[in-house]
Amino acid sequence: MSRFFDNKLRTVEAYVPGEQPKNVGELIKLNTNESPFPPSPAVIRAVDSAAVRDLRLYPDPTCASLANALSQQFGVEPSQVTFGNGSDELLAFCFHALCGNGAAFADITYGFYKVFAKMFSVAAEIVPLREDYTLAVEDYARCAGTVFIANPNAPTGIALKRGQIEELLQNKERLVIVDEAYVDFGADSAVPLLSKYDNLLVIGTFSKSRQLAGARLGYAVGSEELIADLNTLRFSFNPYNINRLTLLAGEAAVQDAPYFDYCRKLIIENRQYVSEKLRGLGFRVLPSMTNFVFAGPQEGLSGKEYYEALRSRNILVRYFDQDRLREFVRITIGTTDQMDALISATKDILGVEDYDCDY
């Protein structure tokens, strides 16, 4: 740390992203909840050499074409959506600008919330999940600050129903920000509630269900006023936060609904498949509505030991060295072949005969 670093920021503990290994070709990479599938063929066509040549020009700071496409899908006005360089950037704007009364979020949830609260000196009320890792909305009744809910939650994968989000919205003085990074894998979106509640902001991403983690594209949907606030931040920080290629990729991805549905259906099927197999091997698998499962091996094997044993078999999953999470690992749902390899390796680790492979 240099002596020039602002005192306010000296105690910030930066977010640690999942490992992005160099030898990715040799690994089955199930650690950062990316899609195992490539972007839609329409995306690959849109980002062509003409688009690359146009990189000499700045992108459209209003993201008008993409906003039109996404707003139609959500049944809202284009002025009700805006975009971030990943949803992480939009979440940062929310902590920066929309937490005048502080913030409230779960003890076990997306790790970035805590980092942003510290970065922007937001007083954070941490609300513990219940014993079974579920979130009880009544536990937020007395919280005055902006409520951040990852729905489905990460790394548990557990989702709230739309009615539960609606309960949180009854206190109209308080803003509720629902982070729907994983919503497309079977959970209820809160977007339909926007017509009734102006104290709701929904944040989403193209990183998971639209196969564009590397393009960095997130969105926010909310009242025109809330979106104008976020745009004030965008334009005061970096009006060109979405680059030209990402704008094209995003729009093509939104327009290819059949591919979107095809990929998420496969992920949901593979999630059910791997959850059943792991439960059959004695694992505790939390009920996931995401593109990952949070799974704990049977007694005698800790989350860390399982993580390391998989790693030595070239399978990379995510382990969190944190209270209440140590007994689990988070496994991204991949292709059927990748899930079979994971189950095979798990049987090997547990010393269970792999009949599936022999017969």
Ligand code: PMP
């Ligand atoms: N919210 C949650 C709950 C996440 O798990 C992630 C991915 N790490 C994000 C937001 C951020 O996603 P991105 O910045 O790639 O849009």
